[in-house]
Amino acid sequence: MKKIIFSIGLIIAVLIGCKTNSGSSDSKKLVIAFEAKSNSNVSGTATFIEKNGKVTFVAKLAGLKPGIHAIHIHEKSDCSAADGSSAGGHWNPTFKKHGKWGVGEYHKGDIGNFTADAKGNGTITLTTDEWNIGSGDPTKDILGKGLIVHEGTDDFISQPSGDAGARVACSAIIK
Ligand SMILES: [Cu+2]
Numbered sequence: 669m670k671k672i673i674f675s676i677g678l679i680i681a682v683l684i685g686c687k688t689n690s691g692s693s694d695s696k697k698l699v700i701a702f703e704a705k706s707n708s709n710v711s712g713t714a715t716f717i718e719k720n721g722k723v724t725f726v727a728k729l730a731g732l733k734p735g736i737h738a739i740h741i742h743e744k745s746d747c748s749a750a751d752g753s754s755a756g757g758h759w760n761p762t763f764k765k766h767g768k769w770g771v772g773e774y775h776k777g778d779i780g781n782f783t784a785d786a787k788g789n790g791t792i793t794l795t796t797d798e799w800n801i802g803s804g805d806p807t808k809d810i811l812g813k814g815l816i817v818h819e820g821t822d823d824f825i826s827q828p829s830g831d832a833g834a835r836v837a838c839s840a841i842i843k
């Protein structure tokens with residue numbers, strides 16, 4: 669009888685353990701680092717956390733020129749070119765025009781603009797259900813794409829990429 673009780677206890681302990689594990693697996697986290705491009709001194713990190721069907725994105729940059737800078741998800745995770753051109757154009761799996769989220773047509777990669785302060789530091793945060801991390805759905809999965817920070821500002825109008833200027837930082841969105 670003692671042995672049975674012990675066994676039941678063990679089973680319960682294992683079940684609780686499994687439940688805890690499955691709870692933590694619904695939230696996925698990816699932390700990536702930027703590399704400087706186009707002879708810039710830009711550095712920083714970006715974090716993507718998926719939870720309950722939404723992805724929260726936070727990018728923290730340093731070494732920028734003070735002012736407004738564009739940031740987008742581009743179609744490839746290849747940051748090898750000195751000017752970042754290897755990351756390709758904007759990630760646009762739904763074949764829309766470039767624009768601003770929530771206003772007419774926009775690319776899935778059109779994150780927008782953020783401001784770098786007088787010291788050249790800037791942060792941008794976004795939460796969206798338009799992305800996920802690793803589902804394999806080509807219209808939503810950000811894995812295998814590239815994150816690009818630009819020297820200039822996205823005007824949300826010029827095609828195909830908002831006339832945002834040189835690519836000053838690049839980071840591959842990979843595990
Ligand atoms: Cu871009």
Ligand SMILES: [Zn+2]
Pocket residue numbers: 740758765766767774775777778828829830
């Ligand atoms: Zn775009």
